[in-house]
Amino acid sequence: MLNAGIPMEAFLVVSTLMFFAGVYGFLTRRNLITILMSVELILNSVNINFLVFNRFLFPDKLQGHFFSLFIIAIAAAEAAVAIAIIINIYRHFNTINVEDVDKMRY
């Protein structure tokens, strides 16, 4: 086992710090694409949590594994739609800075 000797809390602390790095980016960034990157960081840290709980607490079950599989699929769909919207916004306003995009009405 590759995780022998490593406590579960170590994994959880790493994913927590990653989550709050994502929160910091979400609060400070002004560019839509970097905001999307922060959201990806947050989603990824949640995935780590699901897999760690599955492996350490319920190694006889598969729920966490499949939950994070579906989260990855949803993250891919979300990124595709978000980037389509961002490109459309860029065509309209010639910028993707959230402070300059003040009128989303078509």
Next chain:
Amino acid sequence: MEITVNHLMFGLFAAMILVFSVLTVTTRRILRAATFLLLVLVATAGLYFMLNYQFMAGVQLTLYAGGIVVLIIFSILLTSHISQKFEPVGWKKSYFSALASIAGAILCITTILQHKFQATTEAAKEIDMKLIGNSLLSTDRDGYVLPFEVISVLLLAAMIGAIVVAKRKKKD
């Protein structure tokens, strides 16, 4: 407690994740942010390998590191100059955001460290591809055929939606 190869590997991946995720949200060049995000996702795949979830690690590498990051880099190239630099964040905003994030992190970490987690005593199940495929398409109690089909429809809808939204409008 002696230091084993596992500890070194975990330390390496954890350090990579922490350093590069902070750099992702603080660097002022957008393409570098995407590169650091890629490194974070690769290190996360390493953590999945350490947890013995080889399939999830493969999915993470191909879908996240291979798919989403490439999508993000393409959209960066379509919407900004490569050498574009952001102006620095105002000190007030970065100070208060950092305060909120650090307070949240401290709260969560103390809760995690104080909680006593109860593991089951059942024997661990080895997850191989056959088991994953069977459970994804089985209609039994532990089957996932309904979410699997729903997510197929969702992906189709997202694909059509992305094409319709990003399509150039005809000038009339």
